Amino acid sequence: MGAIQTYLQKKRKFGGVSDATYNHIDEWLAWYQNSVRKFHIYWIYDGIQSKKCERYKLGMAKKVCEDWANLLLNEKVAIKAGTFDKRLKEILEINNFHVRANQLIEIAYALGTGALVEYRDAADQPIIDYIRANMIYPLSWDNGDITECAFGSVRAVDEKERIYLQIHRKGIPGDGENPNLYYIENKYLDSETGDEVALPEDIEGIVATGYDRPLFQIITPNICNNVDLDSPMGISVFANAIDQVKGCDLVYDSYMNEYVLGRKRILVPYSQAKILAEQDGTRQPVFDPNDSVYFALPGDRQDDMKLTEVDMSIRAADHEQGLNKALDLMSLKCGMGTGRYKFESGGVKTATEVISDKSDLYQNLQKNKTPVKAALVAMVKALAFLETGADQLEVNVDFDDSIIExxxxxxxxxxxxxxxxxxxxxxxxxxxxxxxxxxxxxxxxxxxxxxxxxxxxxxxxxxxxxxxxxxxxxxxxxxxxxxxx
Structure with missing residues (x-):
């Protein structure tokens, strides 16, 4: 999305966050997708040639984000909006909110930032967009709160790839706009050159919202961004636990290789592995060369003519103990405390018992509810404004506390x-x-x-x-x- 940054900085003279922030987002995305080439691909020299290997993966970066999303915004979360409640339920259902919002929390905790964006479409229906971090471009912010922002997405128009850019900004007095109200600029850019192209006929160039608050809400994990202290963007929930996520994969890879390398093998003397001629003239090997159980000894090993069984023991208990230690460290660094995950019966199990109000998970869960609740309340008020022209209503968000009590x-x-x-x-x-x-x-x-x-x-x-x-x-x-x- 470099075309968007170029357009915003040169054409519109907007500021923005540094490119280093988006580099980190790309790194977190690779871990979330469970495919980090520089770590999961490695080479082993067997004395003759180098062999390319791929590490076995446990995928705990995504698992942690899934669990945070399920804890914060699951099907038991209730949003009440008084007289607007009935219409709110209809809007949320039309926008598949309960599914997409949960997915947004997951991707926001993986990449550090997510956004809810509200607007009216060409049919005059209220729409909620769910935007991930690498599509969010802050333009201005105050004390860490993003006040103006651009949101990008890729669309196909007339069989050509276009970048749809939606800019939420305050009014520009020099253009006759009210500086206290928000306006939405709609732009289409060429995905290759970044040049501005004509908008579709059903989309207006500038839309006056008439609202003194932004029609977007930013969601981030409630932890400090120690990667870039001056950035208004959030930080991945596992940004400071990359080494611990690596540790889980390393131990799991070793554990799986125990079974790969520890398969039972039978060593066969070379003389017994020779190809013998049958009476009808056909030639057949004594042992099938494709059989992974039998291995021929070198030709100079003729002193021992017996079949030799090699049955290496599997260090399962040691690996399971090490893997559980790695899971505890990773869980602790991601804010879920120890004991959250346990490797048993060949897979990772999640603890589901009621937790103590003094545990790390409980305290971090309560802390992370704050920005999510603020975003949901602002979203409901924005939807009410789009529907009725007013946002003076009482909004209550009740989270699922069944894990606690x-x-x-x-x-x-x-x-x-x-x-x-x-x-x-x-x-x-x-x-x-x-x-x-x-x-x-x-x-x-x-x-x-x-x-x-x-x-x-x-x-x-x-x-x-x-x-x-x-x-x-x-x-x-x-x-x-x-x-x-």
């Missing part, structure tokens, strides 16, 4: 707190149902209308005073019947 445990705790007078019923319903205060009030009203605040539920649904009044109004016989019940 079981849902039944949450319900039981709230029941005990309400019974003990230490929590209101309204707060309890908000936590259990993961809803807003207004929705919790409606739920309480529905409970009252359904007549569920009676009998055995009185301790949970009524206060102590209501309970006493209820008991005072009972006749003696009714008191005995209720006591028996």
């Amino acid at each position: 079981d849902t039944n445990t949450t319900v039981d705790r709230n029941i005990k707190l309400v019974q003990g007078g230490l929590r209101s019923k309204l707060t309890a319903i908000m936590e259990i149902n993961k809803c807003s205060e207004a929705e919790a009030k409606k739920e309480l009203e529905r409970i009252a209308e359904d007549g569920q605040i009676t009998g055995q539920d009185i301790d949970w649904t009524q206060g102590d005073e209501e309970k006493e009044d209820h008991e005072d109004n009972l006749e003696p016989d009714e008191e005995d019947e209720e006591a028996e019940a």
Whole structure:
């Protein structure tokens, strides 16, 4: 995408991040794709010639990013937007949000940066684009927050490859634009020369959003970029764990080679491996030369005429111990603590038990929820603005906390707190149902209308005073019947 950087720097006089940042992104992408040529391809000299070998790979760089995406944005995450909630669900479904957003988190944690971009298409429908790091080109930023940005993608137009460039910027007063509002420039570039070409007829050159906030949200892992301290771009979650990812592959490669090199072999004296003539004149070898079990000894080894079995032992236990140590180190460096992964039964297993709130994984998970939540809230408000022209609404994002605490445990705790007078019923319903205060009030009203605040539920649904009044109004016989019940 060098054509985009050239265009932005020379044609539009925009600034940008250094090329070194994108070089690192290319390196992280190679590890994410599990194909790093300078590491996974190596040569071995066998005394006669050099042999090209490919290292066995465990692929933990991608696995870590998959797990972060599943922890942060899975199917249990609920986004509530009040009166806009119904239309929001429709928009998210049209844009395949729950699938694509999870994939965006994965690629953002692999490459360091991802972006959600909102706009209206030619059919006037709200669209969400999911952009990875090597397609993101910051133009200006303030205190690390990107305020203006360009997003590139490759498209085929009239059987020619074009670069579609969408520039989100503030208004330029000299061009008669409002400097406090955002505008979107649409550009098509020649993929080879970087020259600007004509736009398709259904795309406008400049679109005034009328919005004082950007119609994009940047998502990065909540860790400091120590590769380029001045860059507004994020850093891969495994950027500082490359050596540990290499260690996992090295041990796994050695482990697999134990089985390759440790196959049972039978050494055959050269005299017994000779080709013998049959009575009909055909010539047949005593042993099949393509058989990987039998190997002929050199011709000068004639003193031992017996078949010799070579059965090397496999150091499976030693390799599994070393691999589990390597996995622990890698997991720790990627923010997931130790014990997350374990190599057993021929593969890597992931721990699924409930974690402690003092563990490294819990603390890092809570930390990484912050930028994701901010991005989702801003995205919902941007979609509401595109639909209604206003973004004044309450947005709640409830993440999946089942890894920390079981849902039944949450319900039981709230029941005990309400019974003990230490929590209101309204707060309890908000936590259990993961809803807003207004929705919790409606739920309480529905409970009252359904007549569920009676009998055995009185301790949970009524206060102590209501309970006493209820008991005072009972006749003696009714008191005995209720006591028996």
